[in-house]
Amino acid sequence: MAATGLHVLSAVGLRIGEKHKLSVGGVALPRVSVSVTAFSSEQRSAKSFRDYLEAAREFIRPEENSPSRWFSPLESKARCDRAPLLLFLPGIDGNGLGLMRQHHKLGQMFDIWCFHIPPSNRTAFPDLVRMVETTVKSESQRSPGKPIYLVGESLGACIALAVASCNPHIDLLLILSNPATSFGNSSLQHLSPLLKLLPHQLDLAFPSVLSLIPGGPLKRMIAHWVRGLPENETAANIYQDLVTASTFTSILADTFGRETLLWKLKLLDSASLFANAHLHLVQAQTLILSSGNDHILPSTCEGKRLRKKLPKCEVRSFKENGHCLFLEDGIDLVSIIKATSFYRRGRHQDYISDFIPPTFSEFNKCYGVNRLLEVIMGPVFLSTTVDGKVVRGLGGIPSEGPVLLVGNHMLLASDKISLPGQFVHERNINLRPLVHPMMFTRMRDGLLPDVSGYDTLRMMGSVPISATHLHNLLSAKSHILLFPGGIREALHRKGEEYKLMWPEKPEFVRAAAKFGAKIVPFCGVGEDDFLKVVVDYNDQIKVPIVREVLKRVTAEGPEVRGSVEGEEGNQDFHMPGVIPKCPGRYYYYFGKVIETGEEELRDREKAKEVYAEVKKEVERCIEFVKQRREEDPYRPLLSRLHYHLKHGLLTQVPTFPF
Template sequence: MAATGFHILSAVGLRKHKHSLGVSLPPARRLSVSVSSFSAEQWRLERLGDSEKRSANNFWDYLEAARDFISRDCGDDGPSRWFSPLESKARCDGAPLLLFLPGIDGNGLGLVRQHQKLGEMFDIWCLHIPPTNRTALPDLVGMVETTVKSENQRSPGKPIYLVGESLGACIALAVAACNPEIDLILILSNPATSFGNSSLQLLAPLLKLLPEQLDLAFPALLSLIPGGPLKRMIAHWARGLPEKETAANIYQDLVTTSTFTSILADTFRKETLLWKLKLLDAAALFANAHLHLVQAHTLILSSGNDQILPSKWEGKRLRKILPKCEVRSFKDNGHCLFLEDGIDLVSIIKATSFYRRGSHQDYISDYIPPTFSEFNKSYGVNRLLELIMGPVFLSTTEDGKVVRGLGGIPSEGPVLLVGNHMLLASDKISLPGQFVHERNINLRPLVHPMMFTRLRDGLLPDVSVYDTLRMMGSVPISATHLHNLLSAKSHILLFPGGIREALHRKGEEYKLMWPEKAEFVRAAAKFGAKIVPFCGVGEDDFLKVVVDYNDQIKVPIVKEVLKRVTEEGPGVRGSVEGEEGNQDFHMPGVIPKWPGRYYYYFGKEIATGEEELRDRDKAKEVYAEVKKEVERCLKFVKQKREEDPYRPLLPRLHYHLQHGLLAQVPTFPF
């Protein structure tokens, strides 16, 4: 593996702001950190650019950077200060400001594995608190607050992100509580607001009994960090490498650990840790006392295996107190979440729709398509379902020829793909991923807003279950968002039947339940968009509805529960009368059937233009044409699938055994 390097610049990136920061900036320092890079498939590099050419830093890079920071601070009673972790040329101009507030270590390098990817979305500043620094909590909060106010005045239309871990999370909450009028977004990892319920409170009395130099403290602490020495050594054995290679790797880790921990133990003396614990206690008390004042949009990242703080329960507690709070849980991870393998803060921010550049969320300009690794991780969970469903994709070229795959879909947008919703919206599993995989097109599905927000907690599943759909580009359905997507020349996925069609009743398979208004046609005509009607067939080969909505509302208690559940999420089509406007949430009772196969058939595109925009009657004619084409596609596929020898699951599995899992299984003649 080739080695490359980047530089962490202390204060240089902020020197032009030194008057507005209100802090004393030390002389610029340069710290070289070695990281690894790797080569990948040409498709990956062409599609995703430089961000995927860089490998994330590892745990040892954090230790090396911390060693240099700490060794330079030995004997330095200088103030806490900001530093920029990236070269000025690597920073994202015009991006929101991200302030990283460290945990008890105070070095500000907790995001070292995330810097490169974050730098493509944010202007990053990190807070560094030297080990010998004894800045009191009010002064630390005041320093961050001064920076926040100054940057808000300089860029009033942009949000400011406060990313804090442990102690830093408490400081972020304190700043947000004191400045509710400033547009802040909080991302808090294992907040130390739970300090009062942690075993750390028992540590201070023990420290007072120990000698001045805590020679064994840091090796013990490091062994608790997932990704640290102990876990790395175990991982070497689990890899199954030859014994000599395994022994060499473990020996190298032991040497490296010994070097780093000796330096850290020389620096983190007893009085330093005692001060940090006192600071943690004060920060937790202040933050908890002011939680009711926090109005900022907040994302809590809770580790289920945190050995230092009871973070698993703390996330749930804060979720109930903070009005604009979401929680994401990581059940197998420990306290130092950002340093662990598999944790990508950028992916988390994108999947939770927490990224915005302006005062309001813009699902077009703020959307960042998934990288190759993000796509594989998000889409990978559907691989088994894809194998079972064995989806067939057919499309129609401009000359009317039906082809296997998506070759008939127009490459240039705006394109509006309009089709029927299959049961439980299972069509969202295959379509977005297939468009990326086959055509390198980011499909933007218009979905129910309940996938993004809740009016109150209740029986609906947590919005976190829809993170994959958001990562892949889903947008809450509205006339404004449709207009903006068409303006951006996107490929848009629209199901006019909504959840009424996705949660249909017994005997309603493949029945279109579209509203009468042809508004999506007039919206498409405004931008000259092409409309591609399509159908999805196959749900009746997998599930059978045995208890539907009509059965459920006959039971008074169940009817009342369904009413409350529906009120938990934002409504749509409130003005539409009849069954098409019935968007009540419920879960149909279904029984599985022996798996068959899914089919998607995209018909011939329909052009739109000024005539449909000016003439409502003409728009209605096009609307009727789209609906008729979807019904034609449904009829065609339902008939032709009877000729598919690979419609049952077993013949497809047999074909894969002979030709490989990635082989395209044949289908009916067309």
């Protein structure tokens, strides 16, 4: 077993591996803290699908009724402080290596145990559930303050649901990939009678047919042709995939003999019936990953069904991927967990201490979709140094936190496209925007966009706005992005461009003063160069049926500022009717830094004075940019494109003199 780099564990105990020790009898695990900067450390795993096959070959044991057991990958050796336990529950292959390509990155965040069910094992589904349940109960008692993650694929997803339904008092988080709860609606249920009718001479041919299922090595071979690489390279890659396909077929033959496959199908049927019968008892927070190209189970429809059945459930879809999701290229479970805010180390989500900054590859992937928008918007960033000098870029922003950046919200919150990325790119500062909670949760399903549309913002560190979260961010000495005008400014009416609609209470000033934070007023200007509001909220509520729809839509999201009276209070969600204009340019101008301290904390009148000063500085920045942008020769899009063609796409385009 040493060749596969694994620790072998029993259901409640373990044997100790050679690279690092796990705990026995409640003795604490050794921890390695992960550095938290603008980018988290990134380890690239060299594991490939072929590595998975080689390891899987070693896991196929010919002994009759070999016992199931836990093992821990040696790659998971850099666990962060208070890392929660992750139990991986495999699909019908049973080898427990389904997360092999994910081990390196997962090991930075979790203590990983994987469940192995040998091909010869004939343990009934209720007994498998009890084995996992025993481990869950034992580990929950050993670390009562930490959650336990159950990551299951197909059959393993049913085991996870069964364990969760029987243990609602234990803090479990479920990540389910293509759950086999859909077995009753799949073509697999008709396979058992067919296998019994086929002659035994065809036993060896059946695994060869399975290996041709889309999503396996065949998909990789087709991809090589599409990539258009040189013929020699394409031929070499296809040859390697043919070798992989041959190995895959051999392993399938060893894993799924006729009798074994008949047993697995019976096991799936039992698992599906049990899990579906107990769905109403599942209270655990659940994330379902559905593959759109799953030719084994109807996973897309099943994800939607379970979303309605489970009370705390979100779904993420992967349209181009097959059944074995975690083994496919481009699938990164750590990135999925970060983007869905599904990582926590205690009983409750802590958006500050549980936040793990994106790696460089995650950052590039997040903002790759915004590259074209960046070129079109051509954003200009100006800041003010300590001596009052205006400079290009973010050089005037204090390096040490806590820093509270306070500004106006542009139409449709388009300022969130450029700001976080620029802070990372130029200053290696992870900006933490305070955003509307509707980007994280829904009170009920309806017409609001799915929360998955905000995964990029969550990956980059957005936090639901609240007094508690602001306090915690300031305490952690973060750089915080705050828009006091909130959704009222982001969805403003006709003729209200750049008008500040802030509440009267200076609460953010007093919060900043408690920690001696620096406040940096800033403005964003340029929305009026791109869009014009032609149908606003006042026009929409004049239509009775539209007014009722807006009320229902607003009720779908969490309430913000419910106690604030007037327009600055909780606002109805609506989408302004806009028409595009000939693109101009975006400008961000950060004004002079305003210090805070004990005086603003003790004296409410002094806090009001600072609040008024911040607001006045934001208005001054807006007027400054609105006037000076008229002198910018590169404000029109065509002028900037011409400059890029002449000097290169990555070249910084000049702006007005300052």
